Amino acid sequence: GEWATWLAGMNGAKVQVYVANQNGKVNILAVMVGTTGQVSTQYYLDIPVEADDVNVDFTVDSSCLKFDSASSARKHYTRAHRR
Numbered sequence: 001g002e003w004a005t006w007l008a009g010m011n012g013a014k015v016q017v018y019v020a021n022q023n024g025k026v027n028i029l030a031v032m033v034g035t036t037g038q039v040s041t042q043y044y045l046d047i048p049v050e051a052d053d054v055n056v057d058f059t060v061d062s063s064c065l066k067f068d069s070a071s072s073a074r075k076h077y078t079r080a081h082r083r
Contacts, residue, residue, distance in 0.1 A: 009034030017056075024051040 010032065018029045028044045058065055 005036075006034070006038065006040070009036035009038050010040075011035065017058075019054070019056050021049070021051065021054045022046075024049065026054055 013032045013034045015030055015032045018027075018031075020027045026044075026047045026049050028047070030042045032040045032042075034040070
């Protein structure tokens with residue numbers, strides 16, 4: 001069915017995760033582009049946090065995480081914070 005098709009497309013998907021510390025609240029957005037080209041999003045908004053103590057950890061089940069280089073992450077961080 002529809003779930004099985006979506007799940008198959010997520011095998012090998014590219015995922016970008018954006019985390020924004022909004023001075024005591026965190027917003028998280030994940031944009032997934034599946035191998036079929038389907039784009040899916042998942043987000044969590046206004047999560048209360050200690051503004052000075054925000055860390056990001058990734059936990060997955062039955063998955064493999066591959067990160068771009070650290071310089072790529074720094075480049076994105078710099079661009080995102082110039083806005």
